[in-house]
Amino acid sequence: MPDAIAVLNAGSSSIKYSLFLLRGKELDLVLRGQVEGLYTSPRFVALDAAGRQVDAKSWGDGVQLGHEGALDHLIPRVREHLGADNLAAIGHRVVHGGMHFARPVRMDERTLEALRAFVPLAPLHQPHNLAAIELLMQRLPAMPQVACFDTGFHRGNPELAQMFALPAEMHAQGVRRYGFHGLSYEYIASVLPQVDARVSRGRAVVLHLGNGSSMCAMADGRSVASTMGFTAVDGLPMGTRCGSLDPGVILYLMDQRGMDVRAIENLVYKQSGLLGVSGISSDMRALLDSDDVRARTAVDLYLYRIRRELGSLVAALGGVDALVFTAGIGEHAPLIRRRVCEDAAWLGVALDATANTRGGPRISKESSRVAAYVVPTNEELMIARHTRTLLGAAGAEAGADASRHAARATLRDGSTITIRAQRPTDRQGMRNVLVDMSPESIRRRFFAPRRSFSEEEVQRFLDIDFVHHVALVAVADDAIVGAGRYIVTEPGEAEVAFGVSDQWQGRGMGGLLLQHLVAIARQHGVRKLVAEVLHENVPMLAVFRASGLPSETRHEGGVVHVTMSLQ
Ligand SMILES: Nc1ncnc2c1ncn2[C@@H]1O[C@H](COP(=O)(O)OP(=O)(O)O)[C@@H](O)[C@H]1O
Ligand SMILES: CC(=O)OP(=O)(O)O
Ligand SMILES: [Mg+2]
Structure with a gap:
């Protein structure tokens, strides 16, 4: 009757979940799945550890299942799957932890309230992350819940890397660069020693290219700089987010176009990026399949910004030993990886085209001065590990x-x-x-x-x-x-x-x-x-x-x- 840990990653339009069994020292994935299209066309799918579909359901177009409906669907299914095994805790991805939540925390009402302060800093993620926690507090009041933060891995960045050139008191108050996708980068740092021991002790730029995209400069397994800042709208262009923007543009839009905060929030988070530039789609697959010149421009801009940010992160590191690609686009789009590597030829990256088409793990030639790898990320496993660790510590404290x-x-x-x-x-x-x-x-x-x-x-x-x-x-x-x-x-x-x-x-x-x-x-x-x-x-x-x-x-x-x- 092993203990189990459930992991939830509640996004704006989907809830992803995983179930792990604690077997001795191991965390064994036994079930994973998601409910997506929560407010458009909800679809549920569950896969076993081998990736075989074990359960599915569709609600049909136009059904507003919502986060609450999705959790009500998931909880009994997870319970059924558990059988006699005991659900020991639920771990959550929470995107923003601000200045004071670097390490995973056990959730209670007070912490929930404190984390609400960051809703305006991560409007696509934080409200949904917290809604899931709150709902589960009501449904399963005795269940330990642990929040793990996307910002946590970057909190050890050098002070300068965290600073904006704003008046000093603003920095002290928390208006600073945080960086995100930290659970993904932390997972990559944890497996890098097996991928390339030398690189894991050296300097790497990790490219988390998904619907949200960012890049992280890592030295000796630690983050030293990243492309996202105060919020997850900064840095690279993304599916619907604009990435870095001259703050003067926002002043202009407010002053001359009469746009208010909500209109600008909607613009920079939901109407920009690949979707805004192409006018076609936020999905990289659709853009790569399209002959439309606007789709090509969107992809070109995405790559141009990666090239520029790569130079900046390599400068922060003072050199680089490897590039590591991960997340939806990084793991599954060989064309994007090829173009990023070609753009990085000046750094000493020589792509192995066959290995790249195959999907790696190593996609650079033996002779390449700077190595390149594809490493699938696993934010859920990282959350499960943190949850187990925190519960262990809590047990000891008791x-x-x-x-x-x-x-x-x-x-x-x-x-x-x-x-x-x-x-x-x-x-x-x-x-x-x-x-x-x-x-x-x-x-x-x-x-x-x-x-x-x-x-x-x-x-x-x-x-x-x-x-x-x-x-x-x-x-x-x-x-x-x-x-x-x-x-x-x-x-x-x-x-x-x-x-x-x-x-x-x-x-x-x-x-x-x-x-x-x-x-x-x-x-x-x-x-x-x-x-x-x-x-x-x-x-x-x-x-x-x-x-x-x-x-x-x-x-x-x-x-x-x-x-x-x-x-
Ligand atoms: N085969 C593929 N080719 C190109 N892009 C892909 C492919 N598979 C997935 N993607 C891209 O990956 C994105 C999703 O990445 P993911 O890391 O799952 O994002 P998130 O967790 O931020 O929702 C999709 O929006 C899609 O554009
Ligand atoms: C922080 C962030 O952008 O996350 P995601 O890529 O899951 O949207
Ligand atoms: Mg993601």
Whole structure:
């Protein structure tokens, strides 16, 4: 009777869903499907893990099934499919998390209210994402629901990449570049080590080309810049969205054409992009099949904008090792991939035409200086992983006693670790971590080159009362591979520090340890976490930024003092 996790991705005109069974360390997809055309011609289809159709229904043209009707159709079918298995949680894609929701969160009324503030920032997505959550809160009040954010993966972007050149207070208030499709990029980052280990540690531009399209510059598996901004209307032209636009155009339309906010919203979100330019369709398939010159112009503009944005993202990375294509168009339109790669010949991309027609995974020649790949995305699996991790952490928190904290967690590359309270018997394991750390990692952790640690120093790491000194370890294959701790320095304030074995760095372990420490710290009334980090320790600083906690930084000598608020 395994536990199951259902995943919902509620869009403007469709609800996609997946059902996963938790089998040991694995999340097995057992069912997926969608109800599309919710307000035009609703159609339901369900597929099994092998992609075979197992259920279908059409309501007919003109039927307004709506989101509520679709969920009422889905819930009993999911229950029926589950049989004796227990539905443990529902994970959701929520497009906008703003400044403070970087990590997945367990949903409650208050969080729902807070997320409503972002409806105007993602009018095509957010209202539908939240409507599904709200409806399920009413239908299944005891069911844990977890929201996973499209913005989350980009929250660790360098500060400059997040800034508009607007007055500084606006940035502080959250008027900044967020970036979207983060669950898709996070999934790609998690599988890239298997696709090309060198590229996964290097620099890649990932092209998520679907009905919504964006591109992300990734270094060492982390996002450093992307084409979307404050909202998902920025960047590339899309099915019906215009992408980057001179703000002067909007002023002109308001001032000289008398258009109001709703009319402009409708224009830039629903009437522009491929549909607006072609006047024919928002669907790339229809445009590629058409002989109409307007269809050709729309496709040409789409490609021209990709070419320009690619140059910009490569500049942000200071070079590039690979392009990765994903999402509806990226995965299924060889012609678009061919033209993007031809446009990128100046960067050193040499396309393998046969491999491209076949669909990859590698579509560049062996001799190509910059590699190119097709990697199918899987936002739903990413959501299921996050949901499982969060439930694990919540289960551990319920124990209240931090010395009994233990939870399973999934790293960015999909591998599973255990995060648990450090035990007195961990002396040797802790010593092994120190031995495993390179001189550079030791210097970053202890601010000085060290060869050895005395028994007293090791003992200090082990003197933990789980009130004033809380320490967690990350365990993989029975070995301690990372550790994080906080020590209370004055009432309500504690200092945090982390150490991760070299071969486990760059997979998100620091972020997970922090997430668990924050949960414990909050329960113990800690309101402020302080960290001192060497200026050049960019990955550690990125972990703090990506935590989504409101933070302040102060630079002193070569050290950055980071203060994070837990209130
Ligand atoms: N074989 C194909 N050739 C060209 N474009 C395709 C093909 N299959 C799907 N697409 C495009 O992919 C888009 C959908 O991509 P998808 O990533 O599923 O979008 P979203 O999740 O944003 O709705 C469609 O609008 C269509 O234009
Ligand atoms: C954020 C976004 O544009 O999502 P989608 O591609 O699913 O429309
Ligand atoms: Mg999508």
